[in-house]
Amino acid sequence: MRLLAACFLFVGAACSPETTQLEPDFTIEASQRVSGSNFLTPETVAQQNDDFENPGYLWVERGADLFEQGEPSCAGCHENGLEGVATHYPAFDTGTQTLINLEGRINLCRTRHQGLTSLPYESDELLSLTAFVAEQSRGLPISVEVTPQTQSAFESGANYFMTRRGQLNLACTQCHDDNWGKQLRGDTISQGHGNGFPAYRFEWEDFGSLHRRLHDCDTGVRAAPMELGSQTYIDLEFYLAVRASGLELESPGIRR
Amino acid sequence: MIRACALSSLVTLLFCCPEAFAEQLVTPDMIVGDTIAAPLSNTASSVEVGKTVFVDRDQGHCVLCHQIDGLDAEFQGNVGPDLSTVGDRLSAAQIRFRIVDLQSLIPDTVMPSYYRLHDLNQVQEEFQDQTILSAEQIEHLVAYLTSRTQD
Numbered sequence: 001m002r003l004l005a006a007c008f009l010f011v012g013a014a015c016s017p018e019t020t021q022l023e024p025d026f027t028i029e030a031s032q033r034v035s036g037s038n039f040l041t042p043e044t045v046a047q048q049n050d051d052f053e054n055p056g057y058l059w060v061e062r063g064a065d066l067f068e069q070g071e072p073s074c075a076g077c078h079e080n081g082l083e084g085v086a087t088h089y090p091a092f093d094t095g096t097q098t099l100i101n102l103e104g105r106i107n108l109c110r111t112r113h114q115g116l117t118s119l120p121y122e123s124d125e126l127l128s129l130t131a132f133v134a135e136q137s138r139g140l141p142i143s144v145e146v147t148p149q150t151q152s153a154f155e156s157g158a159n160y161f162m163t164r165r166g167q168l169n170l171a172c173t174q175c176h177d178d179n180w181g182k183q184l185r186g187d188t189i190s191q192g193h194g195n196g197f198p199a200y201r202f203e204w205e206d207f208g209s210l211h212r213r214l215h216d217c218d219t220g221v222r223a224a225p226m227e228l229g230s231q232t233y234i235d236l237e238f239y240l241a242v243r244a245s246g247l248e249l250e251s252p253g254i255r256r
Numbered sequence: 257m258i259r260a261c262a263l264s265s266l267v268t269l270l271f272c273c274p275e276a277f278a279e280q281l282v283t284p285d286m287i288v289g290d291t292i293a294a295p296l297s298n299t300a301s302s303v304e305v306g307k308t309v310f311v312d313r314d315q316g317h318c319v320l321c322h323q324i325d326g327l328d329a330e331f332q333g334n335v336g337p338d339l340s341t342v343g344d345r346l347s348a349a350q351i352r353f354r355i356v357d358l359q360s361l362i363p364d365t366v367m368p369s370y371y372r373l374h375d376l377n378q379v380q381e382e383f384q385d386q387t388i389l390s391a392e393q394i395e396h397l398v399a400y401l402t403s404r405t406q407d
Contacts, residue, residue, distance in 0.1 A: 186331035
C-alpha cells in the first residue's frame with residue numbers, strides 16, 4: 001500500500017507539464033540504499049572484487065572474444081570500448097520506440113548492423129557479451145532516469161514490484177522495501193537491487209541474468225513467472241535501475 | 257500471460273461474486289474478531305507433528321521468518337515475531353485465525369494466508385486451487401503453538 005502511495009506521488013509529479021525529468025519517490029530513501037553485496041560475507045565480497053577469483057570473469061573473457069568476431073565485429077565500431085554505457089540501461093530505443101535492456105541493445109546491434117541473428121536470452125553468448133559490456137562500467141554509479149518516453153514503462157515496473165502474487169501472495173516491496181536487513185533463516189534480505197547482474201550465483205552454480213533472478217523470485221512466491229527477456233521483466237528491470245541509481249555497478253557480481 | 261491473468265480475474269469478478277463464499281474455505285461467519293473458534297479438521301491434532309510442520313522446509317517452514325527458543329532448527333528468521341511463548345499471548349482461536357488468513361484483518365501484512373483460495377493473483381499452475389497448508393497441518397500447528405508457554 002505504501003508503494004501505491006509512492007506511485008501516486010510519482011504520477012502527481014508527472015502531471016506538471018514543464019517537468020521532463022521525473023523524480024519518483026521510493027520507500028527506501030536514497031541515503032539508505034545499499035548494494036546486495038552489503039549482505040554478503042566479507043569472503044564473498046573479496047572473491048567478487050578479485051578478477052582472478054571471481055568466476056564471472058570467465059564470461060567476461062568469453063565476451064571479449066565474441067566482441068572481436070563478426071563482420072563488422074562489435075569492436076569494429078566500438079573501438080574505444082563502452083565504458084559507462086551499461087550504467088544507463090535499460091534505455092529507450094528510438095528505432096523500435098521501446099524500452100530495451102543491455103541484452104536487447106546487443107541483439108539490436110547484431111540484427112541492425114552486423115547482419116547476424118539475435119542471440120537467445122540467457123544463452124552463454126548473450127550473457128558473455130552482456131558481462132563484457134557491463135564490466136566496463138564496474139565501479140561507476142548506475143544512472144537511469146525516468147523520461148516522458150519511459151514513464152509508462154516505469155509505472156508498469158513499479159506496479160509489478162508492488163503487486164502481490166503467487167500462492168504465497170507476496171509483493172517484491174514487502175520483503176525488499178519493508179523488511180530488508182532482517183533474517184530469512186540464514187539469509188539476510190537484501191534491498192533487491194540489480195546492480196550486480198549479470199552475476200554468478202552460488203545457488204545456480206552458474207552465471208545468469210537479472211531476469212533469471214526475477215524468474216526465481218516469482219517462482220519463490222509460487223507465482224507463474226514471466227519469460228526471460230519479456231517486456232514485463234524489462235520494465236521491472238527499469239524500475240529497479242531507477243531505484244538503484246547512484247549505486248555502483250558491480251557486474252560481474254557474486255550473489256548467494 | 258498478464259492479459260490472460262487480467263481476463264481471468266475479470267471473469268472471476270463478473271461471474272463469481274454472488275457465489276464468492278463458495279470459494280472461501282473459511283466463511284465470514286466462522287471469523288469473530290481475530291478468532292476462528294472451530295477447528296478446521298476433526299482429526300486429532302498433535303503438538304509433536306505441529307513442531308515438524310513448523311520446522312519442515314516442505315511444510316510450514318515457519319522458522320524462515322519466526323523463532324522459537326530451544327527448537328532444533330538453526331538460523332531461525334526474524335521477519336515475524338518471536339513465538340517462544342505465543343501460547344501465553346494468544347488463544348488457540350486467535351492463533352488459528354492468524355495462520356488461516358491474517359490478511360483478511362491486516363491487508364498489508366507480510367504473513368501469508370495459509371488456508372485461503374480466493375483473491376490470489378498469477379499463481380503457478382502446480383499450486384492453483386491448493387492452500388499452502390492443509391486443514392490438518394494447521395490444526396497440528398495450532399496445537400504446537402498453543403503449547404508454547406512460559407511454564
